[in-house]
Amino acid sequence: MADYLKQEDYKEPQCLLCETDPQSPEAAVSRIPTGRVIEKLDAFFAKNDYAAAERHLRYWEQEARSGGDDRGLYTVCNELMGLCRKLGRQEEAVAYAERTLALVERLSMENNVTGATAYLNAATVYKAFGDAMKALPLFERAKAIYESQLKPDDSRLAGLYNNMALALVDLRRFDEADALNGKAIDLTLRTPDAQGDAAISLLNRANLIEARDGLLDGNDAICDCLDKAEALLDDPALPRDGYYAFVCEKCAPTFGYYGYFAFRKELEERAAKIYAGA
Numbered sequence: 312m313a314d315y316l317k318q319e320d321y322k323e324p325q326c327l328l329c330e331t332d333p334q335s336p337e338a339a340v341s342r343i344p345t346g347r348v349i350e351k352l353d354a355f356f357a358k359n360d361y362a363a364a365e366r367h368l369r370y371w372e373q374e375a376r377s378g379g380d381d382r383g384l385y386t387v388c389n390e391l392m393g394l395c396r397k398l399g400r401q402e403e404a405v406a407y408a409e410r411t412l413a414l415v416e417r418l419s420m421e422n423n424v425t426g427a428t429a430y431l432n433a434a435t436v437y438k439a440f441g442d443a444m445k446a447l448p449l450f451e452r453a454k455a456i457y458e459s460q461l462k463p464d465d466s467r468l469a470g471l472y473n474n475m476a477l478a479l480v481d482l483r484r485f486d487e488a489d490a491l492n493g494k495a496i497d498l499t500l501r502t503p504d505a506q507g508d509a510a511i512s513l514l515n516r517a518n519l520i521e522a523r524d525g526l527l528d529g530n531d532a533i534c535d536c537l538d539k540a541e542a543l544l545d546d547p548a549l550p551r552d553g554y555y556a557f558v559c560e561k562c563a564p565t566f567g568y569y570g571y572f573a574f575r576k577e578l579e580e581r582a583a584k585i586y587a588g589a
Contacts, residue, residue, distance in 0.1 A: 382418060431471055451475075476515060477515060489523075507543070541574055562578055563578040
């Protein structure tokens with residue numbers, strides 16, 4: 312049980328001055344420590360240990376179900392749909408997306424940022440497995456909520472714009488995709504330590520240009536995106552942490568696809584060193 316929390320780490324002391332009515336539904340709920348669950352999950356991701364991350368999440372999924380903790384279950388299912396997507400397990404990813412969306416409705420979170428995050432993550436799952444048409448309405452719901460409830464410089468907007476743009480490219484709605492991609496690039500370039508996210512957006516733009524203009528006609532603009540992304544990833548001010556390793560892994564194949572073979576290898580080596588703790 313070394314991967315999990317001890318009971319004293321997550322059982323909150325009961326306040327005698329604010330006891331829950333033993334007859335209320337809340338009294339029967341045993342909540343999981345979602346903050347600590349996510350903290351431990353991030354530690355597994357920082358080591359690229361997806362197997363441990365999955366064991367961790369499935370353990371807490373069962374704990375949330377057993378304790379009747381729908382809010383905790385929402386958090387865990389939200390993470391599991393993303394993990395299954397990363398692992399390429401379509402059936403499970405879609406199942407967790409549907410469970411998470413059902414929990415959004417059950418918890419009456421349809422119109423807040425927490426619910427919008429589920430819309431975004433579920434949309435990303437559908438897009439990743441080739442169903443951009445099903446993803447787009449969910450992206451649009453998330454966008455309406457994010458833009459009305461988040462500050463204009465909130466980094467979550469960049470993630471939404473990036474992923475929604477990818478779906479629009481699949482649907483060949485290039486002008487709309489390019490506008491969102493431009494917003495993502497602008498936002499990440501103004502955000503501290505977000506050079507890696509800006510690099511991802513630039514590589515997404517390179518792919519958009521190829522899809523719209525073709526590889527030959529778009530060559531100069533594609534190379535400009537790649538050169539800018541390379542410079543951002545080489546920025547010595549960018550923290551070389553687990554997230555940087557993830558970004559390197561994500562960007563490496565695109566650099567290789569466009570013939571930047573040496574830089575692809577360099578990114579893969581950087582990621583491997585970070586995951587190994589070097």
